[in-house]
Amino acid sequence: MSRSNPLPQVAAIYCRVSTTAQSEEGTSLASQEAACRAYAEARGYAVGPIFTDVHSGADLFRRDGMADLLRAIKQREVGIVIAYALDRLSRSQIHFGLIYSEADHAGVPIELVTEKLDDTPVGRFVMAANSFSAEIEREKIRERSLRGKKTRVQSGKIHNHSAELYGFRRDKDRGVRTVYTPEAGIVQRIFAAVAYEGITIRSLARDLNSDGVPAPSEGKRTYKDGRVCRWNPSTLYRMLADPSYKGDTVLWRHRSRGAGKMWQLRDEGEWIRLPEGTTPPIVTAELWAAAQERLRTGTVSTTRNADRPYLLRGLIYCSVCGNRMYTCPEHGRPMYRCSSRGKALGACGGKRVNGDAVESWAWSQIETILRDPSTIIAEVERRRQRGPDAALQSNRDATARLLAKLEKQRERLIRRYADADDDSFPWELVEREVARVESERRTAQALLADIDARLGEQETAIVRLDSLRTYCDRVSANLEHADFATRRNAVEALIERVDANGRDWTLIGSIPTGESVGVVSHSS
Ligand SMILES: [Zn+2]
Numbered sequence: 066m067s068r069s070n071p072l073p074q075v076a077a078i079y080c081r082v083s084t085t086a087q088s089e090e091g092t093s094l095a096s097q098e099a100a101c102r103a104y105a106e107a108r109g110y111a112v113g114p115i116f117t118d119v120h121s122g123a124d125l126f127r128r129d130g131m132a133d134l135l136r137a138i139k140q141r142e143v144g145i146v147i148a149y150a151l152d153r154l155s156r157s158q159i160h161f162g163l164i165y166s167e168a169d170h171a172g173v174p175i176e177l178v179t180e181k182l183d184d185t186p187v188g189r190f191v192m193a194a195n196s197f198s199a200e201i202e203r204e205k206i207r208e209r210s211l212r213g214k215k216t217r218v219q220s221g222k223i224h225n226h227s228a229e230l231y232g233f234r235r236d237k238d239r240g241v242r243t244v245y246t247p248e249a250g251i252v253q254r255i256f257a258a259v260a261y262e263g264i265t266i267r268s269l270a271r272d273l274n275s276d277g278v279p280a281p282s283e284g285k286r287t288y289k290d291g292r293v294c295r296w297n298p299s300t301l302y303r304m305l306a307d308p309s310y311k312g313d314t315v316l317w318r319h320r321s322r323g324a325g326k327m328w329q330l331r332d333e334g335e336w337i338r339l340p341e342g343t344t345p346p347i348v349t350a351e352l353w354a355a356a357q358e359r360l361r362t363g364t365v366s367t368t369r370n371a372d373r374p375y376l377l378r379g380l381i382y383c384s385v386c387g388n389r390m391y392t393c394p395e396h397g398r399p400m401y402r403c404s405s406r407g408k409a410l411g412a413c414g415g416k417r418v419n420g421d422a423v424e425s426w427a428w429s430q431i432e433t434i435l436r437d438p439s440t441i442i443a444e445v446e447r448r449r450q451r452g453p454d455a456a457l458q459s460n461r462d463a464t465a466r467l468l469a470k471l472e473k474q475r476e477r478l479i480r481r482y483a484d485a486d487d488d489s490f491p492w493e494l495v496e497r498e499v500a501r502v503e504s505e506r507r508t509a510q511a512l513l514a515d516i517d518a519r520l521g522e523q524e525t526a527i528v529r530l531d532s533l534r535t536y537c538d539r540v541s542a543n544l545e546h547a548d549f550a551t552r553r554n555a556v557e558a559l560i561e562r563v564d565a566n567g568r569d570w571t572l573i574g575s576i577p578t579g580e581s582v583g584v585v586s587h588s589s
Pocket residue numbers: 383384385386387388403404405413414415
């Protein structure tokens with residue numbers, strides 16, 4: 066029920082007396098109405114129609130006033146119903162259940178002058194029962210649509226329910242899938258990254274997000290708080306395990322346990338296989354199998370030439386469009402490719418880069434530095450003296466102050482909220498305010514954690530440089546025999562980024578080296 070309508074709500078008042086209790090104090094029609102009016106006025110509701118019943122108590126379902134009220138609720142002529150007390154609406158739990166269910170369905174809240182509905186045992190029971198029966202109703206609808214879906218699948222056609230499988234679009238008439246090229250490129254990238262490069266699905270999700278690749282649910286799902294859809298490990302896991310990508314159409318593999326709940330894999334006996342050709346493959350059976358192996362064992366298989374670690378992974382960017390390049394072996398040769406190749410906007414035209422060539426060039430630049438570690442020593446000195454980034458530090462202080470302020474606000478609100486027991490207390494306002502402060506507090510907290518991480522990274526960078534210096538002293542004579550882990554460490558410490566297009570490369574060093582201030586280019 067939405068209570069955030071800024072317009073004055075039209076409140077209907079319902080009053081009832083039984084002929085036997087007519088004389089009881091405080092229950093006369095006039096006094097009930099007066100109390101309801103005062104209640105409405107205190108909350109800024111506009112008083113609308115007034116419904117009354119006088120009855121003997123036995124004729125529960127023959128109340129004209131109540132019948133008119135229910136009609137007004139159904140037609141949404143009123144926004145709120147006010148009654149003096151719960152027993153004025155009905156003395157019967159079942160009867161009140163019917164009234165409540167009607168009002169709840171129309172989104173019309175029922176408010177009582179003398180008590181809060183959810184404080185009364187009957188009110189609580191009826192609300193719970195009502196939401197329970199709504200749940201059953203939803204479940205029935207789901208069952209019905211599930212039956213229709215299964216019938217279509219059993220007839221050998223892709224069903225048209227739920228979202229499209231990423232990488233494909235449905236051909237609804239023929240009941241088959243067709244490849245959707247912009248997404249298919251991403252699918253290939255995902256499988257190759259996991260199967261051949263041994264990238265964890267967690268860091269793959271991060272890479273896809275930082276490359277700005279739209280997540281599968283983007284545009285299909287929206288969040289109230291303005292969050293955007295992002296790649297996450299569980300989405301990737303489900304994609305990687307889906308045999309559709311190698312051209313096997315197996316449906317009825319999962320059962321959903323209702324909106325927003327976890328998916329569950331069905332027993333294999335329940336799966337329904339559709340004929341070959343229903344889904345065209347996006348990756349080869351070998352690549353798919355290699356990805357499964359990797360998911361199962363957590364290790365990269367080492368049967369292919371191309372299965373080698375990439376020295377510049379994550380540090381190499383396309384110099385045409387600025388997107389990160391990803392690794393993609395071609396006929397067994399290591400290659401870096403621009404990630405725009407798989408994006409919906411289309412490829413930028415940047416040329417692929419030979420992995421062996423660009424890596425040995427980049428490594429030779431690093432060797433020069435390592436053979437003469439004086440630049441590293443100077444840089445460590447310089448960074449130590451400069452201390453933490455001043456702008457970042459002052460940003461941190463400001464964020465910490467904001468966070469403290471929000472925490473105080475939150476506590477104050479919660480204290481006021483807990484102490485209030487009076488009917489005229491503006492509950493909804495306070496609830497909204499608490500939610501706002503809470504959301505601002507979470508944002509500030511995340512920001513602070515991010516700044517701390519970045520400050521930590523700066524310190525780590527210094528430590529890494531320093532250990533590199535010690536390392537240089539020790540092995541400078543023996544650099545060509547450094548193993549991959551050592552090289553990768555040095556690369557991460559000394560290279561900010563490499564911009565590349567075909568055979569044109571520019572290396573931006575993370576430390577200034579002599580007159581070239583850390584930038585070296587290559588062209589051929
Ligand atoms: Zn590019």
